[in-house]
Amino acid sequence: MNVAVLASGTGTNLQALLDRVHGRDGVEIVAVASDKPDAPALDRARRAGVATASFLAADYPRRPARDRAMADWLIGGGVELVVLAGYMQLLSAEFLERFPDRVINVHPALLPAFPGLRPVDDALAYGVKVFGVTVHFVDGGVDSGPVILQRAVELPDARDPASVLDRLHPIEHELLPEAVRLLARGAVSFDPANRRRVVIER
Numbered sequence: 001m002n003v004a005v006l007a008s009g010t011g012t013n014l015q016a017l018l019d020r021v022h023g024r025d026g027v028e029i030v031a032v033a034s035d036k037p038d039a040p041a042l043d044r045a046r047r048a049g050v051a052t053a054s055f056l057a058a059d060y061p062r063r064p065a066r067d068r069a070m071a072d073w074l075i076g077g078g079v080e081l082v083v084l085a086g087y088m089q090l091l092s093a094e095f096l097e098r099f100p101d102r103v104i105n106v107h108p109a110l111l112p113a114f115p116g117l118r119p120v121d122d123a124l125a126y127g128v129k130v131f132g133v134t135v136h137f138v139d140g141g142v143d144s145g146p147v148i149l150q151r152a153v154e155l156p157d158a159r160d161p162a163s164v165l166d167r168l169h170p171i172e173h174e175l176l177p178e179a180v181r182l183l184a185r186g187a188v189s190f191d192p193a194n195r196r197r198v199v200i201e202r
């Protein structure tokens with residue numbers, strides 16, 4: 001399965017995909033795109049010999065036009081699955097229609113709790129004792145698509161977002177490659193009676 005990764009930042013999740021699934025288990029990472037031309041994620045891709053491109057808001061006054069250009073580039077590269085790994089932009093409906101049930105995201109919270117841009121801060125402010133990571137399909141909403149994988153971690157004394165993220169990152173780095181591996185194996189489907197429910201064949 002040809003996989004593209006969209007990333008805006010550091011790209012540690014991209015690195016986990018490059019290290020753990022790229023070139024095996026039927027997975028090839030063939031493209032990495034960003035909305036930030038200086039994203040360290042792009043350097044990680046180049047070091048791995050993966051094609052990169054940037055699609056900047058400044059070059060496309062309207063997001064649908066930018067997403068169209070990005071989708072054209074990805075489809076031209078034979079991409080079958082799009083993985084959002086710290087991609088800080090919403091995708092247009094048209095982009096999602098071009099990759100039906102083929103866009104996934106990793107989020108550092110146990111969805112549906114704490115969607116959005118500051119999930120760990122929001123969870124700490126709420127006072128939760130259990131944190132976690134979700135890998136989910138992307139739909140038209142914000143972190144609202146069907147859940148593929150989740151893992152929780154109890155941190156009853158957590159106070160500081162950075163230390164929570166330090167605990168969550170290694171979980172993300174396991175869960176996201178695992179989800180890609182399962183999708184490549186054709187082991188992920190939807191319960192026909194309730195398409196919110198993702199069924200994993202282990």
Ligand code: GRF
Nearest residue numbers: 010011012013086106107108
């Ligand atoms: C991760 O915490 C991911 O859950 C969120 O953005 C962050 C990206 O981190 N969506 P990195 O760039 O992969 O290090």
